[in-house]
Amino acid sequence: xGDRRITDHPILDFDEGEVIHFTFDGKPxxxxxxxxxxxxLHANGVKVLGYHxxxxxxxxxxxxxxxxxxxxxxxxxxxxxxxxxxxxxxGMVVEKQLDRGVPDDV
Amino acid sequence: xxxxxxxxxxxxxxxRLPSPERRARGPYAMVECFQEIPCxxxxxxxxxxxxxxxGDINEIPMIDHDRxxxxxxxASVCPGLAIFIIDESVGDGTASVTIPYEFRPLPEKGETVRxxxxxxxxxxxxxxxxxxxxxxxxxxxxxxRVSDGLVHEVRFFNLIDDxxxxxxxxxxxxxxxxTVDSACASDDDEIIxxxxxxxxxxxxxxxxxxGYTTVDEIKRISxxxxxxCQARTCGxxxxxxxxxxxxxxxxxxQPSAHRAPVKPMPIEFFLGGxxx
Amino acid sequence: MMYDIDLVVIGGGPAGLMAANTATEAGxxxxxxxxxxxxxxxxxxxxxxxxxxxxxHASVRGIDISTMLGDRLDSFxxxxxxxxxxxxxxxYEDGVITVDHDGIYKKVKPKRVVVATxxxxxxxxxxxxxxxxxxxxxxxxxxxxxYGIRPGHRVLMIGAGNxxxxxxxxxxxxxxxxxxxxxxxxxxxxxxxxxxxxxRAGVPILTSHTILRADGKESVxxxxxxxxxxTWNAIPGTEKTIECDVICISVxxxxxxxxxxxxxxxxxxxxxxxxxxxLRNNCLETTVKGxxxxxxxxxxxxxxAAMVEGHLAGLEAAASLxxxxxxxxxxxxxxxxxxxxxxxxxTAEKIRTGLACAECL
Ligand SMILES: Cc1cc2nc3c(=O)[nH]c(=O)nc-3n(C[C@H](O)[C@H](O)[C@H](O)COP(=O)(O)OP(=O)(O)OC[C@H]3O[C@@H](n4cnc5c(N)ncnc54)[C@H](O)[C@@H]3O)c2cc1C
Ligand code: SF4
Ligand code: SF4
Ligand code: FES
Numbered sequence: 001x002g003d004r005r006i007t008d009h010p011i012l013d014f015d016e017g018e019v020i021h022f023t024f025d026g027k028p029x030x031x032x033x034x035x036x037x038x039x040x041l042h043a044n045g046v047k048v049l050g051y052h053x054x055x056x057x058x059x060x061x062x063x064x065x066x067x068x069x070x071x072x073x074x075x076x077x078x079x080x081x082x083x084x085x086x087x088x089x090x091g092m093v094v095e096k097q098l099d100r101g102v103p104d105d106v
Numbered sequence: 107x108x109x110x111x112x113x114x115x116x117x118x119x120x121x122r123l124p125s126p127e128r129r130a131r132g133p134y135a136m137v138e139c140f141q142e143i144p145c146x147x148x149x150x151x152x153x154x155x156x157x158x159x160x161g162d163i164n165e166i167p168m169i170d171h172d173r174x175x176x177x178x179x180x181a182s183v184c185p186g187l188a189i190f191i192i193d194e195s196v197g198d199g200t201a202s203v204t205i206p207y208e209f210r211p212l213p214e215k216g217e218t219v220r221x222x223x224x225x226x227x228x229x230x231x232x233x234x235x236x237x238x239x240x241x242x243x244x245x246x247x248x249x250x251r252v253s254d255g256l257v258h259e260v261r262f263f264n265l266i267d268d269x270x271x272x273x274x275x276x277x278x279x280x281x282x283x284x285t286v287d288s289a290c291a292s293d294d295d296e297i298i299x300x301x302x303x304x305x306x307x308x309x310x311x312x313x314x315x316x317g318y319t320t321v322d323e324i325k326r327i328s329x330x331x332x333x334x335c336q337a338r339t340c341g342x343x344x345x346x347x348x349x350x351x352x353x354x355x356x357x358x359x360q361p362s363a364h365r366a367p368v369k370p371m372p373i374e375f376f377l378g379g380x381x382x
Numbered sequence: 383m384m385y386d387i388d389l390v391v392i393g394g395g396p397a398g399l400m401a402a403n404t405a406t407e408a409g410x411x412x413x414x415x416x417x418x419x420x421x422x423x424x425x426x427x428x429x430x431x432x433x434x435x436x437x438x439h440a441s442v443r444g445i446d447i448s449t450m451l452g453d454r455l456d457s458f459x460x461x462x463x464x465x466x467x468x469x470x471x472x473x474y475e476d477g478v479i480t481v482d483h484d485g486i487y488k489k490v491k492p493k494r495v496v497v498a499t500x501x502x503x504x505x506x507x508x509x510x511x512x513x514x515x516x517x518x519x520x521x522x523x524x525x526x527x528x529y530g531i532r533p534g535h536r537v538l539m540i541g542a543g544n545x546x547x548x549x550x551x552x553x554x555x556x557x558x559x560x561x562x563x564x565x566x567x568x569x570x571x572x573x574x575x576x577x578x579x580x581x582r583a584g585v586p587i588l589t590s591h592t593i594l595r596a597d598g599k600e601s602v603x604x605x606x607x608x609x610x611x612x613t614w615n616a617i618p619g620t621e622k623t624i625e626c627d628v629i630c631i632s633v634x635x636x637x638x639x640x641x642x643x644x645x646x647x648x649x650x651x652x653x654x655x656x657x658x659x660x661l662r663n664n665c666l667e668t669t670v671k672g673x674x675x676x677x678x679x680x681x682x683x684x685x686x687a688a689m690v691e692g693h694l695a696g697l698e699a700a701a702s703l704x705x706x707x708x709x710x711x712x713x714x715x716x717x718x719x720x721x722x723x724x725x726x727x728x729t730a731e732k733i734r735t736g737l738a739c740a741e742c743l
Contacts (some may be wrong), residue, residue, distance in 0.1 A: 055306075062521060068503075144724045147431075162727075163724070185432055185441055243441070261582050262583060298507075338502050
């Protein structure tokens with residue numbers, strides 16, 4: 001993942017958090033402690049988090065603070081997880097979401 | 107002009123220069139802050155009261171160069187990074203500029219760097235003579251020496267192998283216009299107004315043309331704004347499109363009704379709860 | 383179970399933190415709800431030094447202000463409760479607030495409420511505006527400054543307001559190159575000193591320009607920009623292609639006021655404040671008695687004003703419950719004076735006219 005993680009920053013110190021293993025569409029990947037699912041994927045160069053259920057256009061995150069819902073994915077079998085704010089945990093099974101997911105309307 | 111380009115004019119700079127006698131005497135602060143903004147740490151931080159107190163926080167900072175010792179405290183505090191310490195007193199054909207430099211890697215003393223002006227263009231070479239770190243402000247002050255003719259131009263430097271920065275300047279060289287088909291009809295199909303439900307600008311425009319002119323009506327018919335974000339992202343865009351097409355002032359277009367919950371929740375969630 | 387409490391503060395940004403601190407200090411029992419796992423709101427990603435005066439912690443970096451305010455709240459012990467990962471999801475007219483706290487459904491019925499939910503980022507319409515790689519400026523800042531991840535290699539920034547300028551600068555600090563900053567208006571909207579910082583670091587600011595479209599297969603590969611005339615129409619022949627893998631949208635924020643709509647507060651659309659804002663009196667109380675507001679949700683301003691508003695709202699909410707210290711009048715006056723001073727300059731003219739319409743109760 002190398003060059004996407006900032007190591008030398010003029011203002012901030014980023015501690016090298018513990019490595020967290022997870023999978024994305026079956027591929028093993030590594031994130032760091034403190035990552036959200038979306039930040040860990042981004043560090044691995046993954047920008048496409050799913051395809052829109054209707055237009056089939058690729059989807060990526062937009063706001064990264066839980067406002068816009070562009071980042072919904074399937075996590076451990078559960079759909080519509082807001083991955084930009086959901087903390088990454090060891091062993092998570094993360095998948096692209098291609099449909100509307102359940103529940104539909106509440 | 108400053109507000110069009112972000113670069114002050116020559117007259118603005120010249121009016122801030124101290125007298126030739128003062129310039130020959132030793133280092134002084136050049137305060138390149140020309141706009142009334144609500145900010146005053148420069149004046150409250152100067153240990154010699156050289157930056158005059160501001161009656162109103164929006165005043166433009168004024169400096170008494172006879173009191174200024176060129177100590178650099180203000181330069182490392184200023185949130186606008188708009189203060190530079192100039193020393194023209196050496197008299198050997200060189201002069202130095204101290205620059206607040208918040209980038210990594212930092213240069214080393216003795217290193218040759220490219221001297222850059224206020225517009226980001228390289229105008230010569232410079233030698234780093236001091237790198238002063240501050241734990242408190244985390245704004246390093248880097249002093250570079252240039253030929254004295256450049257001292258009022260140089261305000262930044264590039265490291266010689268600094269790829270990121272030189273990459274950014276290269277846009278200027280690449281400015282060749284290319285042709286694209288001007289906004290063709292199919293563009294409306296590629297503009298997504300509601301990301302959650304995948305509703306295009308074309309769909310929204312068609313509905314407005316059919317006479318649906320409130321956000322709520324459009325929402326009910328197209329599902330735009332019914333998705334997971336609850337119209338936070340698309341609501342303002344739909345309202346703006348209605349305003350544009352119908353000529354109504356946007357302030358009169360009702361936003362869509364807001365109902366709880368502010369994020370979609372599975373129904374089991376409400377049945378659960380903490381029943382201590 | 384229903385939680386009873388003096389005051390609930392919704393939102394743990396600078397405004398909410400100040401409100402909670404002030405009200406607890408005055409003697410009220412306070413519950414602070416924050417949707418995120420950490421306090422600080424927008425402040426946690428702001429690595430630059432702030433403007434303002436010493437009272438609003440000028441020249442301190444945003445990220446350090448947030449730690450200071452959070453520590454102070456901690457020091458009150460049990461009188462101030464903080465729920466993190468707690469989203470207020472509903473605000474009913476009978477005063478009940480429903481909360482999703484770590485996946486558990488809770489109801490709270492406070493005597494007073496301060497809503498300090500901040501703002502959300504505006505979006506822009508252009509062809510392929512939904513391509514992955516097109517991110518809000520706040521998102522880019524969050525990725526870099528909170529998670530330590532570069533959003534890409536080369537960024538095109540849309541918008542030369544303070545946020546667009548500051549985020550461009552922070553991108554360069556993180557080692558990302560910024561191809562250009564594109565601004566539709568003929569002038570730079572942000573402070574000249576921020577513009578100066580990015581200009582000397584080599585980034586062109588293209589005023590009277592806009593983005594025509596983004597292109598790329600699965601994610602952004604390039605953008606087309608062009609010069610525009612006064613009616614915002616692209617001038618043919620001025621199109622340019624910019625190679626970039628990120629397009630960062632920084633065209634403003636809009637108050638996140640859903641809870642206020644739900645509670646039945648009277649709202650007014652005021653463009654210079656960023657969208658629909660609650661009407662309120664000079665104690666920051668809305669048309670619904672007992673519901674106070676502070677920070678960006680009252681209109682988009684700055685953290686400095688948000689903190690003073692939070693202070694005032696916390697002070698007034700506590701005072702209306704009878705928690706009125708000896709310094710009440712003095713503090714109130716001080717808040718009013720700080721707000722007036724922050725808003726007195728020419729750069730705040732839009733805010734002054736907007737506020738005149740919102741503060742009419
Ligand atoms: C790039 C950038 C640079 C800036 N630079 C400056 C500067 O130099 N000086 C300055 O003074 N200001 C600056 N600002 C502005 C400043 O950050 C904001 O004005 C300020 O943070 C607003 O404070 P707030 O408390 O109103 O909102 P926020 O900081 O947005 O906090 C709101 C909080 O509420 C939470 N929340 C929202 N909804 C709910 C809910 N339903 N339930 C529970 N919690 C919820 C959010 O998670 C968030 O933590 C800058 C802003 C940006 C983006
Ligand atoms: S350089 Fe030192 S003496 Fe001169 S204005 Fe700045 S702080 Fe004051
Ligand atoms: S501290 Fe810097 S930005 Fe602020 S008023 Fe002084 S010179 Fe201007
Ligand atoms: S990216 Fe906006 S909610 Fe996740």
